[in-house]
Amino acid sequence: MERTCLAVILAAGxxxxxxSSKSKVLHPVANRPMIAHVVDAVAKAGISSVALVVGRNAGEVSKAARIGGVEVEAHLQKERLGTGHAxxxxxxxxxxxxxxxxxxYGDVPLQTEGPLKAARQGLAEGSDIVxxxxxxxxxxxxxxxLVKxxxxxxxxxxxxxxxAERAVKWCNSGLMAINGRKALDLLARIENSNAKGEYYLTDLVEIARSLGGRVTAVDAPEVEMTGCNNRAExxxxxxxxxxxxxxxxxxSGVTMIAPETVFLSHDTVIGQDALIEPNVVFGPGAVIDGGAVIHAFSHIEGAHVSVGATVGPFARLRPGADLGERSKVGNFCEVKNGQIGEGAKVNHLTYIGDAVIGAGANIGAGTITCNYDGVxxxxxxxxxNAFIGSNSxxxxxxxxGDGAYIASGSVITHNVPAEALAFGRARQEMKPERAKAIRERAQxxxxAKQAKTE
Structure with missing residues (x-):
């Protein structure tokens, strides 16, 4: 649509x-502040200029509203005298x-561009108010x-x-489009002669009609117009x-066995033929390629899972985790800022942090990368193709190195060359009959303790 448009988003409540200790428009939906959802819908409707009316937490609200491609200008509403005043x-x-x-409104985060475009189209067709x-x-x-x-x-x-009017089931959402060339004149005519002494935006309907203007309405899905006032909503x-x-x-081609148990973020990307098992949570920044399998009770955030890779069950991928094709991160494993090469396996009970794992490597159960020295x-x-024995x-x-072998139970503090075998553990010693003596002494x-209490 070639017509210029300014979106006025009311977020000063x-x-x-x-x-709450913070503005409600900062509360997240799908790990994104409500206000950012609204600005995104506005942007998809072809609007690149936003006048954000702010009050409480003005700076934080303005920051949360700034998404790519949209120019946001904040305007402070010092008094609360109704929507027309806002x-x-x-x-x-x-x-x-x-x-x-x-x-x-900044507290209507489910709105999409469809109704917004329809309202603008109504203005293009000659309405002063839609x-x-x-x-x-x-x-x-x-x-x-009420339509006639x-x-x-x-x-x-x-x-x-x-x-008869109460029987009408077409209701006002509060959202409205106004002829920009007449907007200031129409808004200036709103009066506050009501019980609350406030200026109501809805009065524009009768004001525009009294001046000979055309006023129309467009429909939106009920769920998209759902507003938020409390934690239950x-x-x-x-x-x-x-x-x-x-x-x-x-x-789009993603399989979810129990979709009602899967929780997504606003930017979650999942490719065709991926399989998502029950009770999986995606934090921000998760990208799952086609054909990957995410097993039950896994948590993925800021991570990339390549084609054919498998995760979980009960796995956690933290920011910077990058799983190569056909790799595996199994049950009770955690990966943070770690690259898992093609076909590599991190099967169970393992922590990989700040690491690069080569293709085909096998990381045994209980292995940890000790990545933090306290500072x-x-x-x-x-x-x-390296092999890391269990509990290393x-x-x-x-x-x-490539093809190296780390013996189980080792603590490795020095580099290991390719194809080398490394041990980093104490020598095993045998003490015949010592276990029996220890047990008898303990008994x-x-x-003796029991005899003292009797």
């Missing part, structure tokens, strides 16, 4: 019902002269959209509605977001 906090930006002004509404089977509490001959004639609040929004994204991934992190390098500790910085001590 005090968030008292959230019972929009006018961005007067300076509106006055620059845009074709369209789109008003939306209200975004939604149909619901439970309209109680919402303002009703294709035009919106009023938004009737429930307390003022007749019985935040949990519901999270559930709706997860359901929608899981469905999108499954339709600095150090790297471990394990060559291709590799003290970084250290390098294990005697126990018997």
């Amino acid at each position: 005090d968030s008292t019902r959230m019972k 929009v006018l906090a961005a007067r300076e930006a509106i006055a620059r002269g845009y074709d369209d002004i789109l008003v939306t 209200v975004i509404g939604f149909h619901t089977s439970k309209p109680a509490g919402y303002g009703r959209l 001959d294709g035009e919106l004639i009023a938004i009737r609040e429930e307390k003022d509605a007749t019985d 935040l949990a519901a929004i999270e559930r709706f977001w997860q359901e929608r994204r899981r469905h999108e991934l499954m339709i 600095n992190k150090h790297e471990t390098r394990i060559g291709a 500790a590799l003290v970084a910085p250290v390098s294990i 005697a001590i126990k018997a």
Whole structure:
């Protein structure tokens, strides 16, 4: 759409019902602040200029809203005198002269670009005001959209509605598009002659009509217009977001055995033919290539899993983990900032941190890379086809050559050349009959203690 547009996002509420020390628009949905979801929807609707009306935690809210490709300008609303007053906090930006002004809210994170584009299209077709509404089977509490001959004639609040008007199931979402050339004049005409003494944005419907303007409405899915005022509603929004994204991934070719138990982040990428077992959690920055298998009860964040690789069950991939094709990180393993080469195996009970594992290497159970000296992190390098015996500790910085063999139970503190065998453990000694003597002494001590208590 070639028309210019400014999105005015209202995010200055005090968030008292959230019972939180921070603004509600900073609370995350899919590990992303609510306000960032809203700006993303605006950007996808072709809008690159945002006037962000802020109040509480203004600096943090402004920072969270700054996503790529969108110019965000913050405007402080010092008083809370209604939605009409809030929009006018961005007067300076509106006055620059845009074709369209789109008003939306920072606490409606499920909105998508579809209804926003439809509202802008309504302006392009000659409307001065386009209200975004939604149909619901439970309209109680919402303002009703009253339409006649294709035009919106009023938004009737429930307390003022007749019985017939209360039966209307098309409700006001609060989102609205305004003719940018008339916006300031229309907004200036809103009065506060009501019980609360506030300036209501919904009054623009009757104001525009009284001046001969055309007012229309477009429809949006009810779930997309879900607002957030408290923690219970935040949990519901999270559930709706997860359901929608899981469905999108499954339709794209991802298998989820129990999708309701899989939790995704806003940027999770999963390729076609990947298999996700139950109770898997994806933190931010997870990329799963096609054909990979993520077994149950695994947690993946900031990690890349290549084609045909397998993870878990009960595995944790932390930021910087990069699994090569057909590699394996098995049960009760953790990888942090570690590259696992093609076909390499880290099967169980192992920690790999700040390490590079060569192709085809086999890391035995209980192995740890000792990467931290209490101050600095150090790297471990394990060559291709190397074998690390169970219960080994590799003290970084250290390098294990291609094809090298580390004996089980070793503590390795020096580099091991390619194809070498390394032992790093105490010599085993045998003390005949000593176990029996130790046991008999222990039993005697126990018997003596019991005799004293009797």
